[in-house]
Amino acid sequence: MATTSPPELSLRALNRATLARQLLLCPAPMGAEDAVRHLVGLQAQNTKPPYQALAARLDGFRPEELSGLMERRAAVRTVTMRSTLHTHTADDALALIPLTMPARDREVRMFAKRCPGVDLDALTALVRPFVEERPRTPKEIRAVLLDRWPDADPLALTGLARCLLPLVQATPRGLWERGGQVALTTVDVWLGRGPGAGLVPPARLDDLVPRYLAAFGPASVKDMQTWSGLSRLRDAFARLRPRLLVFRDPHGTELFDLPDAPRPDPDTPAPPRFLPEYDNVLLSHADRTRLVPDVYKARTWKGNQAYRTLLLDGFLAGLWRLEEAVDGPVTVTVQPFAPLGRAARTAVVEEAGRMLGLLGGGRPYDVRFGTVAG
Known part of the structure; x- marks a missing residue:
């Protein structure tokens, strides 16, 4: 049978x-x-x-x-x-x-x-x-x-x-x-x-x-x-x-x-997300391609140091860094792995604002885009 x-x-x-x-x-x-x-x-x-x-x-x-x-x-x-x-x-x-x-x-x-x-x-x-x-x-x-x-x-x-x-x-x-x-x-x-x-x-x-x-x-x-x-x-x-x-x-x-665990429709929208270094979602599968495209799998680490990562449409798409000036604005700089369209850039800025609204203590902030990572 x-x-x-x-x-x-x-x-x-x-x-x-x-x-x-x-x-x-x-x-x-x-x-x-x-x-x-x-x-x-x-x-x-x-x-x-x-x-x-x-x-x-x-x-x-x-x-x-x-x-x-x-x-x-x-x-x-x-x-x-x-x-x-x-x-x-x-x-x-x-x-x-x-x-x-x-x-x-x-x-x-x-x-x-x-x-x-x-x-x-x-x-x-x-x-x-x-x-x-x-x-x-x-x-x-x-x-x-x-x-x-x-x-x-x-x-x-x-x-x-x-x-x-x-x-x-x-x-x-x-x-x-x-x-x-x-x-x-x-x-x-x-x-x-x-x-x-x-x-x-x-x-x-x-x-x-x-x-x-x-x-x-x-x-x-x-x-x-x-x-x-x-x-x-x-x-x-x-x-x-x-x-x-x-x-x-x-x-x-x-x-x-x-x-009874959720398994959403594959076309469910996935907004941008700013993840910290060493986030467990990127460390907890033997096969990480569900989140990390093969072409980017070596881009989140340098030596023994992990970078902060950006998810776009649910997948790894870039890095980000945070600079906090004394008594000044908080600056988030996004370094995408590929050029971003206008809609993606707008969504990234909005998510950065949401994150900094939670963590920034009401301080003014700026979101910048660095050059595309080669």
Whole structure:
């Protein structure tokens, strides 16, 4: 008996579905905490991207809302997916830190090779009470470790501490328009309700798969592995298969999705969106062509630094930069990858105005167009 091949989703269908899950088709009437939870965290390598990410997605977003969540410790900055820094709700931080430990284990092995003779259990036992007494800077942590292991690689020692312990960045680091150096303590102490308290159990893969699909689907097993930094996820998808829809992409790759998740018409309009550097929507699929045309796939990075990106008609179409003069106007400069028509330029200016209206504090602004990137 012949089997029926799963229906194919075109590139534009995947694009519009992903934009809908990411709240990028139209600004969502959602609070910051609900949005951070729905998106399973925001990439937070730098302090401003989480605010810019929510400004691109939420209707009437106020940066003070996210900042207030962090100040009340309802949201935190911590290392989870791909062993990179994210802003999560407090509950998600407690649940996801243990689950994503395998991604950090790979870094532990790398750093340990550079620190022969350093006992990892002893390092953990030394650092934990030190950072739990009060939040400590990486420089302070490094000094304590070098006192114990003076011949070890200093950066590798602090890398081991970051990976072995469930550390969070204490505020005021990450608060809106309030500076602060990185200071680290454990999530248990910072939130006062860590895994030992039994209040928030570690996340289960079978629970995380639907959340990933709700925010990034339709997606393949490899897509989720790219997003999470975890491996061997095929069994979890197999267990959930009876509850999921199955599609295929134009290359024949099997994609999974939630039955009730939005899959808009491929012709649904997609307004311009200004995304911060390291935005998760561009980092969370093995095959990024649903958002990044092949011709532009190397244009968003230089070395280890990501650029801010512009989406037009749902796809990567340029870069942008922000300049904030002291007591002066805010300037957004857009560098498209191809010439823009009048309608596209008008739409870009309007979206820049919407973003700056949310983040600019009422300051005057200017939108400029640079030369087409060669």
